[in-house]
Amino acid sequence: MLEPPSVIEQLFICGYDAPMDPLRDVPLRVTQRDQIPVERYYDQEFYDLELEHFWPRVWQMACRLEEIPELGDYVEYSNVGKSVIVVRNREGGVNAFHNACRHRGVQLAQDRGNVANGFICPFHGWCYDLEGVNTFVYSPDHFRDDNIDPADLNLAPCRVETWGGMAYINHDDGAAPLRESLEPFATAMDAFNAEHMRIEWTESCLLPVNWRLALGAFLEGYHVRTTHPQIIPKGTRDKHTYKPSRPGVEYASRYAGTDDTRTQVDNFLLYLRNLHVGNRGMIDKRELAIAESLRHVELPDPATASRDFTHKIYEALMEWGRETNTPVPDFDYIVENEIPNGTWYAFPNIFLQPIFSSAPMYRVRPLGPEETLFDIYSLTTYAPGEAPPVPPTPTPMAPDDSRWPEIPAQDFSNLPKQQLGLHAGGFDYMRLAEGVEGMVSNVERMVDTYLEGAGHDHIAEKLPFASGRIGHVDMHPPGFFAAE
Template identity: 30%
Template sequence: MTSRADIPDRMFKIRDDFIPQERYISREFAELEKRKIWHKVWQVACREEDVSAVGDYSVYDITDQSVIVVRAGKNDIRAFHNVCPHRGRKLLEGQGKINKFHCGFHAWQWNLNGDNIRVLDQEDWQGCNDMNPEDVCLTAVRTATWGGFVFVSLDPDGESFEEFIDPVPQYVDCLELDKMTFAWALTVNLDANWKVAQEAFMESYHVWGTHPQFIVNIDEKNASTGMGRHGKHFYFYERPVGAPSRRLNKPVPDDVVTGFSAFLQSFYEQVGDENGNGQMTARSIKAAQKALETVPRDTPFPDYITIAVEAMKKKADEVGAPFPMPTAQQKADMGVDWNVFPNLGLVMSFDGCLIFRARPRGDDPNHCYLDIWSVLCWADNECPGVRRAHIDNWRDEEQKKLIPSLLIQDTGNIEFVQKGMHSLGLKGLRPNPVQERQISNFHKVINDYLLK
């Protein structure tokens, strides 16, 4: 078993402007992460809507562990290790609905509370130790909910969820994530370490190089910071939204309203699915654009954004959809992006959120799953249907069509970064200490867990 002593001291030397690349490619480091992070920390297993009715279950696999989340009662979400206590068979996969747990090997059964209700020929164990009811029930896993997410912790004696999640709710609850539900959910196989994938969505420093189509309508000047074990980044908005990036050396035009409408259209076309739903609802994009058509072109910032948001809210009210209305101060404090340690990335918008959750894939640190979810403020029966897909080859032309085009730009970067981590010419990573501080803080928190 890998221990701290098996890993060179260099791999734990983190500065705001330096990260050792071995942390992304070392099997020993990945093994330590498995035991010290994934077997210990609170992590998102699913959304509450995945287990919306009694008997609904969702399986969460992380490293060599598997957990079943199940709704055992109207207000009772539980989780159990996904294993039969008889001979160790995995009980369930994927998502579905049950009225009891059943082992397909020897037909042992349990109710939704995890209590054993059948052991075939139980009398054969008469006089044997470790066959009491508590010995043959399913082993419980701690659960907590926040923002519509179901979190699990595999450590029965670990920290409380309240301690873990602080201070995220203080800043993010105004977005009312718990009122949002799926538009689509993708799982993408990537040839990269889970941290490379997760970190791709922790900063906006990459916008100029990766998403140049955006810089004509947004000044991407930003900064990021650690927030305890979590992190966020935020834009300065020194130029109004709709104006070009300062890096283009162009003046702020008199008409930025048109630029803001084009900015919204890019979310529809590049971040949304075939219906335009992604980081925000297509409904809100179209309502805002319609309202902006009659706005004087010289309307100052942020007045035209206020008009657009009011139009979004009016349309949401008309169809009966929720619509968050945080104050200006709440929006400033929230920022545009959070990473809830270790692997819950939140990229927020007016009435939706893109969610990124990277997980190790097998024991090889060069592979991961990247879950990409869109959750939105839908009215009842408004969602055209949740599209779920597992993409094992994102370069395949047919599979690539399922991924919004903006995110294709990111997935390419992620895999090329992983290849570069193995280069003999690389002497360590040099994150921007202002715009990528969230990433260095992330690694400092990883150290906190690994060195316990």
């Protein structure tokens, strides 16, 4: 005679939602916050843990909304072996589905396109509408009735939310809502009108490095002096020393080195031009022309000339925005609220770098322990109807491809050498400068927090401390991210 099920088995049978596993030991975890074990950047086991416990729980930017403006427009977003379709629905919102036909699993969509009349599976012709509802099964009589229960034939939905002109997906239904998971990045980027920016161009780089190593090249400004000397303004290059620019702390003398206001203005304009040329964006050519048209503006006080000149540019840009109906940010609000421009990071894989009303955006996706797909979107702001057509999905280029603009080319040039260097004998950990590389440590320890199996509340509480403006984030104390 069969034994009745135990209480535990009964709970299991009833679908009891078991509490999370006790916290796991994380191999190679960061135990000394300013020393990062190098094997984290190539160890297969660590990478596999990320696939299992990290990527399925985080918000991932799937596409810009201008990529799917019309009913039925879709983007296939693929990362770490999971493909999701993000599609514009009849209400003007977006739906997301796991990209697999409910018959025998064939992917329903690739790349980008339009399925205004719904999805048709290329294998046996099953159909689905834009809500994922199955609308057609060919020859249903061939199937056992129970095996084509209509309730079980619809596309499996994936969680999707929008913010800042982007659709994000998350495989974790218990994760905190998107917007709060992106703070403080989201509030700052709202001020810079991220929602109203549009894609000017986009390219991808295939980097032979770990995804967190790729991130780390952008999580600090310590490298700028050596890697991008051309954006250290003339007159300060020789004596430039890096100091973190936190609110209330004077930024390291970016425009100083002279009392002559004309020279200060010229240095600043050169800096803007170098950013524009070096990024083929960031400062759009229209913004640069407006800044250069102000070159001879009256600036009576040499002590505040650089700040006053910046404010003149803000005024002129807002005026241009009003005249042309272009959604330029409210720089009065930005100044009043001391929202810094520059490189902002949203854990885990997005950067935005607004200066005025344009911004490069970076997205990082792992392809293996030592391979990363690095997308660059150059975003800017247009009057209604003036944005160019969205460019096609780029074919990834090598990091040393001569088509890269100067600044990403400089960043990319270090990364393959760094990945190789990590394998050198006797090199056990990367040492971080507490004062300027805090974000690198915080991001690594936030990843550990996921890997050890921290609960949703703990994750939601700590996430805002792993995002922010580069140079404004402290290395948080030992144990800060850990869930114990």
